[in-house]
Amino acid sequence: MRAYLDHNASAPMGVEARAAMVAALETAGNASSVHAEGRAARAIVEKARRQLAEAVGVSAGQVIFNSGASEAAAHALSPVLRAGGAEIPVSRLYVGATEHACVLAGGRFAPEAIETLPVDATGMLDLAALKDALAGHDNAAGSPMVAVQLANNETGVIQPMEKIAELVHAHDGFLVVDAVQALGRVPLSVPELGAHFVLLSSHKIGGPQGAGALILGNGTISPVPLIRGGGQESFNRAGTENVAAIAGFGAAAEVAAETAGEMGAIAALRDSIETGITTICGEAGNKAGEPVFFGRDAAGGRLANTSCFAVPGIRAETALISLDLAGVAVSSGSACSSGKVKKSHVLEAMGADDELAACALRVSAGPQSTGRDAEAFLGAFRNIVSRIAA
Secondary structure, eight states: OOEEOBTTTOOOOOHHHHHHHHHHHTOOSOTTOOSHHHHHHHHHHHHHHHHHHHHHTOOGGGEEEESOHHHHHHHHSOSEEEETTEEEEEEEEEEETTOOHHHHTTTTSOGGGEEEEOBOTTSOBOHHHHHHHHHTOOTTTOEEEEEEESBOTTTOBBOOHHHHHHHHHHTTOEEEEEOTTTBTTBOOOHHHHTOSEEEEESTTTTSOTTOEEEEESSTTEEEOOSSOSSOHHHHTSOSOOOHHHHHHHHHHHHHHHHHTTOOHHHHHHHHHHHHHHHHHHHHTGGGSOOOEETTTTOTTOBOTTEEEEEOTTOOHHHHHHHHHHTTEEOBSSOSOSTTOOOOOHHHHHTTOOHHHHTTEEEEEOOTTOOHHHHHHHHHHHHHHHHHHHO
16 A cells, blocks of 8 residues: 655545535536526535635635636736725735745736745745835835745745734735645634735645635735636636536535644654654664755744655655655655656755755655554655665
8 A cells, every 4th residue: 555645745535525526516507507407506616615715714705716726826916906996006026935836926927026035044934024125115106915825835834924914014015825735734714814815725635636716815805807708706717617626625625624723643743754764864874864854943833744854865856766666655845847856946945055955855744644654654765765875
């Protein structure tokens, strides 16, 4: 049996999500049709909308379903927002250096209107740099927008969103929070985040791939539509709703909200893996480098399920192949690089040198992960170190 420890890339589908999808697939109607079949499909979508809304502490009308968090980012990162019948210009986008690629791309902002903010060696956003950037922003040209991950997908580092939101609001800016990795792993309340827009993804929490959502933190402000056409999603996102995927997303969100505060066992599993890595390298003596755990000392802490580490001299691509052949699935970082092992911009921003970054692996567990999975990983990793040390 394989050990799957790559939940940050995509979590296995949950029982509840699968059941909701199967039931939805029995419904033939278009959710925009007025006949009985259409109304049945609409009821499924609206149930899921309520489930997701309740999971993050907003009203159902603040949920816009879409194809995933990358689309949500492209939608939210807009130089024009709407408030009632008026338009609000946004002249500059400020993004953390360790953001996901879909946020670093800047959505609909021109490249020259995007400014990257530094992080420290632990992956925490430089708040002084954010404060200076906002203080120097020309609000006469348009409002500032700041986009920050609540929890990083590679390192699990959690950002101080309360302090970030305070700075953004003090300068009349708009805050976009990528909460993709946070949902189901930490208690998540959109009102407490102080965010104007929140990005979410279904498949990170045991729902299906191809579904996501943009949450409007303030129900009166929204980005101009990214996809135009029909009036779906209250004229915020055109296109026939993917009823089955949305149903699975809603069911997964309900489960995630119930289990977000119960991460003690997963944290213990992560810690046991890190202890095992350190022990294995120590037993190899000076023939194996000392492991480096990225973000472990971050002031905001890490997600309980995530460990990003590197052992000097053991390159990621070699380790990934060996682990996979041994029946263990982990990652070298983000899974958004066409299946290739690439240099991590996250670790680069944290100041890791190229050689060390090339050795980085990410282990990310989930509710289904067990001690047996940890043992399988450590056994395979021991073999890799043994070959290097031979």
